[in-house]
Amino acid sequence: MPTPEKTSVDEIVSAARDLLEQDGLAGLTMQAVAHRVGVRAPSLYKRVQSRDRLIQLVAEATLTELAARLDASASFALIADSYRAFSQERPAAFHLVMMPGAGVPVAGTEFGAAASAPLLALARELAGDDHALEAARTLTAWATGFISMELNGSFRLGGDVEDAWKFGLTRIVESIMVIPDRSPASNST
Template identity: 60%
Template structure:
């Protein structure tokens, strides 16, 4: 069966992203994606070399989507809240790009660097240009850890998770924005 026009690379990646969210990363196979776009699996190989490349393309599309959503944010609170909203809407994609399993294909360095521009800008505004990378890493690590625990149901002591998020968010932003001790 020839690859019809509807099996564009964009359609293939979109199908893989949908499978990722509904069924998980292990179910993102060339066969499953082919079925989703209406062709036989060998037809996909005209556009995607193998499953690893497909997963990398999914990770890159996810980062581009996330970057686009957060592009206009002007402060750390809005940016991290936007990350949390994205994670709740696309938990499997969030985990693929923020906490990939060992050996999982990841986005290219170029896409990772481009996707970091927003957090670096916000972190620079918050902590100064000289500390922007460290501030960005701190904010990202805190938010990713909290969100990952939330997505995985790890907050089991009761209480209001949204309130805990706000508590941590306020304090981590304040701490990152404080001058470093000399």
């Protein structure tokens, strides 16, 4: 009779995500994960082939969670606020998927595409089909930059960061909106 499995890939990834938040990417080792799930490190390799693969699985789980949160949002403000809330709850995971750094394993493109889908849909509404991708990238870049500065404590000049978030969000959305041509020539038939 085969020995029952002591852990699953889902448990391993969950433990790795917790370790990532607790100890950063450097602390995310196979030994630490094995200890967390109650197995010896060699047993872990039966489920996850390498640390790189583990990091990739963590990135994919992170984007899956983010996609579920963003998909439940109905407006760009709600999507942006969900994105920001996620970053505050899981700053190391946010950094892993948004700014992984050279040589750090990344999630498969399908995971990024799934997380981007709600934003792309709203960007299409705001900027039109021809500029949806550019609009989504602009919105993501602004929000990611703002959030990164916020997480790093870089807003040191005073003022209310929440007001700055709302101001920036409003202005960036306004700047990419396609405004229908209302000139007299366009109204004639």
